[in-house]
Amino acid sequence: MSFATTYAIGRIACKYLYYQSQGESLPDAEIQQLYRQAFESIREVAGRETTTK
Numbered sequence: 001m002s003f004a005t006t007y008a009i010g011r012i013a014c015k016y017l018y019y020q021s022q023g024e025s026l027p028d029a030e031i032q033q034l035y036r037q038a039f040e041s042i043r044e045v046a047g048r049e050t051t052t053k
Contacts, residue, residue, distance in 0.1 A: 003046055008038040
């Protein structure tokens with residue numbers, strides 16, 4: 001679970017920093033959506049990794 005959280009936060013940080021470099025702000029709704037998508041996608045991957053070992 002901590003792996004998925006760390007991954008999702010990292011994805012948000014990358015997008016946030018990109019927007020900042022362009023002089024734009026990242027809307028809160030987009031941050032929340034990106035977090036949920038990243039968390040769910042990596043959680044599925046992590047689940048497959050633990051079942052194959």
